[in-house]
Amino acid sequence: MGESGTICPFPASLKKLDVEGEASMKSMALLSNLTSLTTLRLSNCWNLTVDGFNPLIAVNLIEMRVYNCNTLAADMLSEVASHSQRAKLLPAGYFSRLEVLIVDDICGLLVAPICNLLAPALHTLEFSFDESTESFTEEQDRALQLLTSLQNLIFYACEGLQSLPQGLHRLSSLKELLVFGSPKIRSMPKDGLPVSLRKLQMNDRIAEIDKQIETIKRTNPDLSISYYPSSTSCEIDLSAFFA
Template sequence: MSIAFCKLKFLGNKECFSGFTSLEKLTIVECPELISSLVREDEIDDQANGRWLLPCSLGILDIDDASLETLQPCFPGDLTRLKVLDVSENDALKSLQLHSCTALEELTIRYCKSLDALEGFQSLRGLRYLKVYGCTSLPQCLKSLSTQGYELCPGLERLQIDDPSFLTTPFCKHLTSLQCLKLEDKFRHIHAAGLTCEQEVALQLLTSLQELGFHHCSKLSDLPVGLHSHPSLKRLEIIYCPSISRLPERGLPPSLEELEVHKCSEKLSEQCRKLATSKLKVIIDKEYVN
């Protein structure tokens, strides 16, 4: 079910929405009245505030612009199959409560600038893919959870962020299973020409990385100087980064198998083009170099 840009309200009992027992995917985009008619707002009972009872069959939930302060997805009998949750464009959201989302594998949180609480995040033992964009308070929230002794996301494999300072949080320092990291800065949060020394060190600690990407980093002119020492790196992407004109002086890691450059400077493209061998595949503007 997909509902977008509608002034609809759910007129039945809020609990009845969980009766859609065959519903597997739900997308709601810019329908704040519909969301508010489904979600409980209880000023007396904080535990019930933001509670949204969803069917146990639901596997994918995508909520865009909900105008909520608290969101708490729940399921009858705490039985959940929810594997993908995407919460975006909600400036009012302060607390996302995930206690009932224990089956979650993929979590995306985008442009929720007031969000500073992820309740139950430590219970997401199966989370494999995390995307965080435009949420300036979340790094501090994750730092707080990490320093409380919680082991967060022990099996996380993929991480996409728009702020390199995220790398220096205690949360990132313990991601021993991380295989893919992408830094994507479409909205230009990065103002420095390169990573700080602390960020460089934090990146070196991610020894299991197999893929590393820099996307839409318009101000970035220098790639990490220690790139050559990543022992497991197999793929490097440099996409829409026009200020990067050269690879690091010490070169690329010997483990690298694929290098992709798209919409970057001609200097960088030519330097990468010369590196193509039978071992290293080079892709320039979506075409393989022979």
């Protein structure tokens, strides 16, 4: 049993949960006993809401992938950040152990409370299938810069995105930047990319971007650059990011 007498269908000892296309799931209360989870993957659960969410679910999480679940990812992380700040339910001084986060909600994720929570451990952040975001506000840019452990940043099939964050050059720990399936991006950030970057993978070659990247390459000769046609089906292998 979970909170308010909710019957929890999974054993409390469960370490990994992967749920896809389950329209019957409507409340996070169903998962409220899963405080041992290290991996949580929820996709295409359109009716699932944050109602009944237990912030203790996040205590041991190392990987989280949530997309096509409306604003669920941001709602959950906001709840965790809120309880952490008030030292309610979560241990005093709690910070997330999350290392890998894959979501489809750029606007919901890039807010200061969530990024502060994720800063100590998050090394891989992927935005996938965000079709509504076109650009980054100054507030979102500043929030992204709070992710001081970030090494891998991926934009995958963000079809509305027209530009990258202008403050990317301030991410001093960033090693890999991958941009796939985002054909509207026509320029690099005006202040370039961080000197720590070692790998850049982009969509089709575009003359404007090519020229900017050549300038970046002169200041960062160790940078490896590759391009993938937008028609290419790319499977992003994240296994190397766990090494």
